[in-house]
Amino acid sequence: MREPTVASLMTREVIAADVGSSFKDLVRLLEDNKISAVPVLDGGHPVGVVSEADLVPKEEFRGGTEDAPGVFAGRVTKHRWEQAGGVTARDVMTSPVKTITSDLAASAAARELAAAGVRRLFVVDSDGALVGVLSRRDLLKLFLREDDELRTTIRDEIFGRTLWVDPATVTVDVSAGVVTLDGRLERRSEVDIAEHLVRALPGVVDVHSQLRCGWNDTTHPRQTEIFG
Structure with a gap:
């Protein structure tokens, strides 16, 4: 974007x-x-x-x-x-x-x-x-962007076009510029990228993320063996 x-x-x-x-x-x-x-x-x-x-x-x-x-x-x-x-x-x-x-x-x-x-x-x-x-x-x-405009941009641009995630699998709520994300993504890296992109979106005041992932692809396998 x-x-x-x-x-x-x-x-x-x-x-x-x-x-x-x-x-x-x-x-x-x-x-x-x-x-x-x-x-x-x-x-x-x-x-x-x-x-x-x-x-x-x-x-x-x-x-x-x-x-x-x-x-x-x-x-x-x-x-x-x-x-x-x-x-x-x-x-x-x-x-x-x-x-x-x-x-x-x-x-x-x-x-x-x-x-x-x-x-x-x-x-x-x-x-x-x-x-x-x-x-x-x-x-x-x-920061005067309407909440509905932010919600549409996050759902369609960030999740739909950038991350190729089905927007229907994620709930995006925006109130007074504060974004709340909920849902389940496939990988931990996708969660991290999504949170970063949403927070960096012009007009967003803050982000509350409740996104979950299917598996953590940011942890090295060896670390899992030693510390898991």
Whole structure:
């Protein structure tokens, strides 16, 4: 089964700013659209991002009129002071910006989000031009799949087409994304594979397995002689 990709989850209409956008226009862009950050584009290519945190230093340091941080101040504090004197997106943006491509698997995108510690990733094409944005909320939409849809996919795709198991021999119940499996398969390896595939299915919250097997093909015969 193919995993959903970024292309199927991302938001394609992206509100963005230009590197030359004024400070006031940036504030208005965030306020009017009720968003917390925008990508900054240069010729259609994302070169940075401006968030509310990048704009607040203007007030924190009173537009740069406060004394510059001392020599022992941290790098982050010095950067905020520099942002306070900025007048365009280029001056205040945080860069470089983290980007991904639309063919990336959803699970890989989730790992990228976690590793980067950001709320969103900007999606670019092969030329590096912005084509969308993927947020944490976009990924969470996977868990809104209907229980009946999950049940059908598990029964027909996993047991029927992937494992070649008669779906009638297995009971699949799904409630609020939690899957309960019951029934008897021929081999222990089939039980293990089935449980793994169901748990990895996008939209599944948890799996309770009561599957049984006719014989354990995962145990070496010699082990059975010694320990059996």
